[in-house]
Amino acid sequence: MTAAGARRGRPAAGGQGPHGSMPTYLGMPAFPEAARAALADSQLRRNLAHATHTIREKRARAVAELDDWERLRQAAKAIKDHTLAHLGTYLLRLEENVTRAGGHVHWARDAAEANAVVARLARGAGADTVVKVKSMATQETGLNEALAAAGVTAIETDLAELIVQLGHDLPSHILVPAIHRNRAEIREIFRREMPDAPAGLTDDPPRLTAAARTHLRQAFLSAKAGISGANFAIADTGSLVVVESEGNGRMCVTLPETLISVVGVEKVLPSWRDLEVFLALLPRSSTAERMNPYTSVWTGVTPGDGPREFHLVLVDNGRTDTLADPVGRQALRCIRCSACLNVCPVYERAGGHAYGSPYPGPIGAILSPQLRGIADPVDASLPFASSLCGACYEVCPVAINIPEVLVHLRARVADGKRKKIISSERAVFQASGWVLRSPWRLRAAQRAGAAGRRLAGRSGRIRRLPPPLSGWTDTRDAPAPPPESFRAWWARTRGGASRGRGNGQDGGS
Amino acid sequence: MTAARDQILARIRAANAARAAGDTPRAGDTPRAGDTARATGDADSAYAALPRDYRRAHHDPASTDIVELFAGRAADYRAVVERVPSGAVAAAVARILQARAPDTDGVPRFVVPGGLPPEWLAEVPDGVELAGDDPPLSSAELDRVAGVVTGCAVAIAETGTIILDHGPAQGRRALTLVPDFHLVVVRAGQVAADLADAFARLDPARPHTLISGPSATSDIELIRVEGVHGPRNLHILLADTGASS
Numbered sequence: 001m002t003a004a005g006a007r008r009g010r011p012a013a014g015g016q017g018p019h020g021s022m023p024t025y026l027g028m029p030a031f032p033e034a035a036r037a038a039l040a041d042s043q044l045r046r047n048l049a050h051a052t053h054t055i056r057e058k059r060a061r062a063v064a065e066l067d068d069w070e071r072l073r074q075a076a077k078a079i080k081d082h083t084l085a086h087l088g089t090y091l092l093r094l095e096e097n098v099t100r101a102g103g104h105v106h107w108a109r110d111a112a113e114a115n116a117v118v119a120r121l122a123r124g125a126g127a128d129t130v131v132k133v134k135s136m137a138t139q140e141t142g143l144n145e146a147l148a149a150a151g152v153t154a155i156e157t158d159l160a161e162l163i164v165q166l167g168h169d170l171p172s173h174i175l176v177p178a179i180h181r182n183r184a185e186i187r188e189i190f191r192r193e194m195p196d197a198p199a200g201l202t203d204d205p206p207r208l209t210a211a212a213r214t215h216l217r218q219a220f221l222s223a224k225a226g227i228s229g230a231n232f233a234i235a236d237t238g239s240l241v242v243v244e245s246e247g248n249g250r251m252c253v254t255l256p257e258t259l260i261s262v263v264g265v266e267k268v269l270p271s272w273r274d275l276e277v278f279l280a281l282l283p284r285s286s287t288a289e290r291m292n293p294y295t296s297v298w299t300g301v302t303p304g305d306g307p308r309e310f311h312l313v314l315v316d317n318g319r320t321d322t323l324a325d326p327v328g329r330q331a332l333r334c335i336r337c338s339a340c341l342n343v344c345p346v347y348e349r350a351g352g353h354a355y356g357s358p359y360p361g362p363i364g365a366i367l368s369p370q371l372r373g374i375a376d377p378v379d380a381s382l383p384f385a386s387s388l389c390g391a392c393y394e395v396c397p398v399a400i401n402i403p404e405v406l407v408h409l410r411a412r413v414a415d416g417k418r419k420k421i422i423s424s425e426r427a428v429f430q431a432s433g434w435v436l437r438s439p440w441r442l443r444a445a446q447r448a449g450a451a452g453r454r455l456a457g458r459s460g461r462i463r464r465l466p467p468p469l470s471g472w473t474d475t476r477d478a479p480a481p482p483p484e485s486f487r488a489w490w491a492r493t494r495g496g497a498s499r500g501r502g503n504g505q506d507g508g509s
Numbered sequence: 510m511t512a513a514r515d516q517i518l519a520r521i522r523a524a525n526a527a528r529a530a531g532d533t534p535r536a537g538d539t540p541r542a543g544d545t546a547r548a549t550g551d552a553d554s555a556y557a558a559l560p561r562d563y564r565r566a567h568h569d570p571a572s573t574d575i576v577e578l579f580a581g582r583a584a585d586y587r588a589v590v591e592r593v594p595s596g597a598v599a600a601a602v603a604r605i606l607q608a609r610a611p612d613t614d615g616v617p618r619f620v621v622p623g624g625l626p627p628e629w630l631a632e633v634p635d636g637v638e639l640a641g642d643d644p645p646l647s648s649a650e651l652d653r654v655a656g657v658v659t660g661c662a663v664a665i666a667e668t669g670t671i672i673l674d675h676g677p678a679q680g681r682r683a684l685t686l687v688p689d690f691h692l693v694v695v696r697a698g699q700v701a702a703d704l705a706d707a708f709a710r711l712d713p714a715r716p717h718t719l720i721s722g723p724s725a726t727s728d729i730e731l732i733r734v735e736g737v738h739g740p741r742n743l744h745i746l747l748a749d750t751g752a753s754s
Contacts, residue, residue, distance in 0.1 A: 047730070050730065050731075051730055051731045054730075054731045054732075055731050065567075066564075066567060067564075067567075068562075068563045068564045068567075071560075071562050071563040071564075072563045074560060075559070075560060075561050075562070075563055078559045078560055079559060082552075082555055082556060082559055084525075085525060085528075085555075086525075086548065086551070086552035086555070086556075087521045087525065088518050088521045088522055088525070088548065089548045089549050089552045090552065091517075091518070091521075092518075093549075101714070107513040107514040107517055108513055109513045109516060109517060113513060157738075158728070159726045159728040159729070159737065160726075160728035163728070176727065176728055176731060178728060178729075179731070182730060183729055183730060186729060205729040205730065205732050205734050206734050206736075208729055209726055209729070209734045209736070209737055210736075212737070213736075213737055213738060216738065217652070217738075220648075220738070221648045221649060221652060221687075234713070237713035237714070239713050245724065245725050245726055245727070245737070246724050246725070246726045246728075246737035246738050246739070247686065247724035247737055247738035247739025247740075248737065248738045250682070250686050250718065250738070250739060251686065251738055254682040254683055254686055255648055255683060255686075255687075265517065265521075270552070270556050271556070272708065272711075272713045273705075273708060273709070275704070275708050276703075276704040276705040276708050277561075277563070279704055279719075280563075280704055287727060289586075289721070290582065290585075290667065290668040290669065290721070291665070291668035291669070291670045291719065291721040292721065293586070293720065293721050293722050293723065293724055293725045293739070294718065294719065294720060294721075294724065294739060295717075295718070295719035296682075296716075296717070296718055296719075297713075297716065297717040297718075297719070298716045298717075299713060299714055299715070299716070302675075302715070302716050304645070304681060305675055305681035305682055305683075305716060306681070306682050306683075306716060314517070316517045316520070320517060320520035320521055320524055321520075321524075323520075323521060323524040323525070324520075324523070324524035324527060324528075326528055329524075329528075
C-alpha cells in the first residue's frame with residue numbers, strides 16, 4: 001500500500017484484545033511496512049519535521065520557566081498511581097457526585113457498548129446532528145462511524161479534526177490530528193469539501209481559520225446534543241474538565257441542551273485540588289503555553305446555564321486489562337499531551353498513520369497493544385517502533401517510562417511467537433532486563449560486547465550474527481559495539497578530565 | 510448497564526488485588542463485606558500522604574507585584590490589558606465600548622449580565638446600547654450583539670488567566686462565548702499569584718471557564734492564529750484599588 005493509500009484508509013472493526021476493542025485502520029500494514037511507505041512521502045516528512053521542531057523548542061522554554069517542574073511531575077505521577085491503585089473507590093465517588101449534581105452516569109465495557117449508549121442518548125435527545133469536541137476516547141471507540149450507522153451525523157468542530165473529517169482522512173497526532181497536512185493541502189480540502197468556503201480562499205492560516213469559524217457557527221447554535229471527552233474527572237466534586245484552545249469545546253459543552261461526555265475510567269482524579277498540578281503540567285507539555293486559552297469545568301447541570309441534561313459514559317475498553325499488567329499499567333497515567341510524539345525521532349520520520357491507531361507515537365506504541373491486545377500484526381509490531389532513545393520518558397509530564405514498557409511488551413510479543421519460532425528476540429529482551437538491573441552485570445556485558453567488534457564490517461554495522469543471535473539480525477542490523485563502554489571510559493578518565501594529564505589512550509572510533 | 514458497572518469494578522478490584530498480592534488476577538473475585546468502607550478510608554489516608562513539594566506559587570506575592578505580573582502575562586497571549594485606578598473604570602468602559610462602534614452595523618449593542626456594578630456603566634454614551642439577559646437572549650441574538658461586559662471570579666497572575674464562575678456580574682456561560690468581543694473588569698484583589706491559590710478560592714459546585722487570551726488555534730502547521738470560535742477580542746480592564754487602600 002502506498003503512503004497516500006494508507007492515509008486514506010478508513011477505520012474498521014479490527015484486532016480485539018480480551019476486553020478492549022478499537023478500530024485498527026483497515027488494510028493498515030504492520031508498522032515496518034507502513035513506516036517504509038511513509039518515509040518515501042517527502043511532503044509528509046517535511047510537514048512533520050517542521051511542526052515537531054517548532055513545538056519542541058517552545059515546550060522546552062515553557063517548561064524551563066518553572067524551576068520545580070520535576071517536583072510537579074513527581075506529584076502528578078504519585079497522584080495518578082495512587083488513583084489507579086484505588087480506582088474503584090474513586091470511580092464510585094465520581095459516580096455519586098455526578099449523580100448528586102444532576103448528571104447521569106453510564107458504564108461501558110468496550111467500544112461497542114460505549115457507542116451504543118451514546119447513539120441511544122443522542123437519538124433520545126432528538127438529535128440527528130451532534131457537535132463534537134475533539135476526544136481521543138471517541139476516536140478510540142470509532143464513535144462517528146457508529147453514530148452514522150444509527151442515523152446521527154457527527155460534526156467534528158476542532159479545526160484539525162474538521163480538516164481530517166473533510167479530507168476523509170485519519171488523525172496522525174494526538175493534539176494536532178492534521179499535523180501531516182500543510183496549508184496548501186488544507187486549502188484544497190476546504191475548497192473541495194466546504195460548500196460555504198469563501199471564493200478566493202487563500203492558504204493564509206488566519207483565512208483558513210476564519211472559514212472554519214463561519215462554516216461551524218450555525219451548527220453550534222442549532223445542535224441539540226454535544227459530545228465531548230474530558231481531560232479530567234474530579235471524584236470528590238463530580239466535576240468534568242475540558243482543556244482546549246479554540247472555543248469549540250466551550251460551544252459543545254455549553255450551547256446544546258444535552259451533553260454526553262465519553263471518558264476513559266483512568267481519567268478520574270481524586271480531588272479538585274489536583275487541578276493545580278495537572279493544569280500546570282498539561283498546557284506547557286501539550287501546546288507549550290503557560291495556560292491554554294480555554295478550560296471548561298462543569299459539575300452536573302446548572303439551572304439556567306448550559307445543558308439541561310448531562311450524561312457521563314465511563315469507558316473501560318481494555319483499560320482494566322492494562323491495569324492488571326504490573327509494568328504496563330503506568331501507561332494509564334497518560335494525560336494525552338503528545339509531548340512524546342513531538343520529540344520522537346521515529347514519529348518525526350514515520351508519521352502518525354504508520355502506528356495504525358488513534359494513539360500514535362511512543363505512547364501509542366505502548367497504549368494500543370495493551371488496549372487492543374497483541375493478536376493483530378499491527379499491534380504486535382508497535383512495541384518495536386522505537387529506538388529506545390528515551391526522549392519520550394524525559395518529556396513525559398507524568399513520568400511514564402515508555403522505554404521500559406516497550407521492552408516489556410516486546411518480551412510479551414516474543415513470548416507469543418515462541419511456539420512458532422525459536423525466539424532469540426525473547427531471550428535477548430529477557431537477558432537485557434537481567435543485565436540492566438545490575439551494574440556489575442552491565443559492566444561485564446559491555447566488556448564482552450566490545451570483543452564483538454570484529455564481527456562488524458567496514459560500515460560499522462553487524463548485518464548477521466551467528467546463531468542463536470541471528471534471530472535478532474534477521475530483521476535489523478546491529479551496530480558494532482564500541483571498543484570501550486561509556487562507563488568504562490568514565491571510570492578510566494573521569495569524563496576526560498585526565499586527558500590533559502597526558503593520557504593518550506582515549507579510544508578512537 | 511449494572512452488569513457493565515459491576516464487571517468493570519470487579520476487573521479493577523482483581524487487577525489491583527493481584528498487584529497488591531503479587532498474584533495473577535482472578536476476574537471472579539467477589540468483594541468481602543466491609544471492603545468498600547475500608548477501601549475508601551485507605552484511599553483517603555494514602556491520598557493525604559502524597560508528596561506535594563512543588564511550589565504553591567512561582568512568584569512570591571511578598572516580593573513581586575503580582576497584579577503587574579498578571580497584566581504582562583495576559584498581554585503575552587494578545588489580550589488587550591489596561592491598568593486603571595478603580596475610580597476611572599466607568600470612563601474606560603465607555604471609551605472601549607465606543608471604540609467598538611465602527612465594527613458594528615447600526616447602534617452597537619452590548620450584553621451586560623445581572624449583578625454588574627452599575628457604576629462601571631455610568632458613563633456609557635447614548636450611541637451605545639446595553640442589553641440585559643433577563644429573559645435570556647437566544648443564541649442567535651447573542652450572535653448578533655457587538656460584545657459583552659463582565660466581571661470575573663478570580664485571576665491567575667502566573668498564567669495570565671481569568672476565571673469566570675458565572676455568578677453575579679459574569680452571566681451564564683453562553684454570554685461570554687458567543688459574542689465576538691469580551692470586556693472583563695478584574696479587580697486587583699481578585700488576582701491570585703498562582704494556580705493553587707486560585708483553585709482554593711473557587712466553589713467546585715459552580716461551572717467555571719478559564720480564559721487565557723482570545724480563542725486561538727495552532728492546528729495549521731502549529732502556527733498560532735488568534736480568533737476561532739470564542740471571542741476573537743479579549744479586553745481586560747485591571748481596576749487597581751491599591752492606590753486608594
